[in-house]
Amino acid sequence: MLKNKIAFITGAGRGIGKAIAFTLASAGADIAGVDVNLEELKTVMEELSKTTGRKAIAIHADVGDYGSVETAVEETVKTLGRIDILVNNAGITRDNLLLRMNNEEWDKVIRINLTGTFNCTKAIIRGMVKNRSGRIISIASIVAEMGNAGQANYAASKAGIIGFTKSIAREYANRGITANAIAPGFIETEMTRALSGEVRKNLIDQIPMSRLGTPEDVANVVKFLASDDASYITGQVMHVNGGMYM
Ligand SMILES: NC(=O)c1ccc[n+]([C@@H]2O[C@H](COP(=O)([O-])OP(=O)(O)OC[C@H]3O[C@@H](n4cnc5c(N)ncnc54)[C@H](O)[C@@H]3O)[C@@H](O)[C@H]2O)c1
Numbered sequence: 001m002l003k004n005k006i007a008f009i010t011g012a013g014r015g016i017g018k019a020i021a022f023t024l025a026s027a028g029a030d031i032a033g034v035d036v037n038l039e040e041l042k043t044v045m046e047e048l049s050k051t052t053g054r055k056a057i058a059i060h061a062d063v064g065d066y067g068s069v070e071t072a073v074e075e076t077v078k079t080l081g082r083i084d085i086l087v088n089n090a091g092i093t094r095d096n097l098l099l100r101m102n103n104e105e106w107d108k109v110i111r112i113n114l115t116g117t118f119n120c121t122k123a124i125i126r127g128m129v130k131n132r133s134g135r136i137i138s139i140a141s142i143v144a145e146m147g148n149a150g151q152a153n154y155a156a157s158k159a160g161i162i163g164f165t166k167s168i169a170r171e172y173a174n175r176g177i178t179a180n181a182i183a184p185g186f187i188e189t190e191m192t193r194a195l196s197g198e199v200r201k202n203l204i205d206q207i208p209m210s211r212l213g214t215p216e217d218v219a220n221v222v223k224f225l226a227s228d229d230a231s232y233i234t235g236q237v238m239h240v241n242g243g244m245y246m
Pocket residue numbers: 010011012013014015016017034035036037061062063064089090091092112116139140141142183184185186187188189190191192
C-alpha cells in the first residue's frame with residue numbers, strides 16, 4: 001500500500017506513534033522516527049528495521065522548537081531523499097481543573113501539541129508542494145469534540161489541530177496534498193495507564209464497544225489516509241473511538 005513512501009512520524013518512540021511506525025513500515029514505507037526520548041526511539045527503529053526490512057532512522061527533536069524540527073527534516077531528506085507522509089503524533093497532557101491550572105501547564109501543552117503540529121507541517125510542506133504530492137495526518141482527540149473536565153489545555157490544543165488541519169487542507173488541495181486529522185477515543189498506552197481503576201471503569205461504561213482502543217486501531221486509519229485509496233479525502237476528522245462519540 002505504501003511501497004517506497006517516506007514517512008516522518010513524531011513521538012514514534014512508544015505508544016500510538018510506535019504502532020504507526022510499525023504499521024506504515026509493514027505496508028512498505030521507510031520511516032524517520034522523531035522523539036525527545038532518543039534511547040527508546042533508537043531501540044524501536046532498530047527493531048522495526050529488523051522485522052520489516054525497511055529503512056528506519058531515529059532522530060532526536062523537540063517538536064515544540066522550530067529549529068530542532070528544521071534540523072530533523074534536513075537530516076531526513078539527506079538520508080531518505082524526501083518526505084511523502086507527515087504524521088503529527090507527538091503530544092502530552094498536563095491535566096488540572098481550570099482554577100488550578102498554571103500558565104506553564106497551559107503553555108507547555110499548547111506548545112508541544114499545537115505549535116508542534118504547526119512547526120512540523122511548516123517545515124515539511126514546502127518539499128511536498130515542490131513534489132506536488134503529500135499526506136499530512138495529525139492526531140487530535142475525542143476531547144477536542146466532547147471537552148473533558150480537567151483537560152481545558154489539552155482539549156484546546158487538539159481542537160486547534162482540527163481547525164489547523166481544515167485550513168491547510170483548503171490551502172494545499174490543488175497541490176496534490178491532503179491534510180486530515182484522526183480523533184482517537186481512549187487508547188491503551190502509557191498516557192491512559194496512569195488512570196485509576198475507577199476512572200477506567202467509568203470510561204469503559206461510556207464506550208459502546210466496552211473496551212479501550214489499541215494503538216493499532218489508530219495506526220490502521222493512518223495507513224489508510226496515507227494510501228492512494230484515500231486520495232479524495234481531505235480536511236476530515238476520522239473518529240476512532242469504539243462508538244464513544246458519534
Ligand atoms: N492514549 C490515548 O488515549 C490518546 C487518545 C487520543 C489522542 N491521543 C494522542 O495520540 C498521540 C500519542 O499518544 P500516546 O498515548 O501514544 O502518548 P505517549 O505518551 O505514550 O507517547 C508520546 C510520545 O511522544 C513523545 N514526545 C513528547 N513530547 C515530545 C516533543 N516535544 N517532541 C517530540 N516527541 C515528543 C514522547 O517521548 C513519547 O514517545 C498524542 O498526540 C496524544 O495526545 C492519545
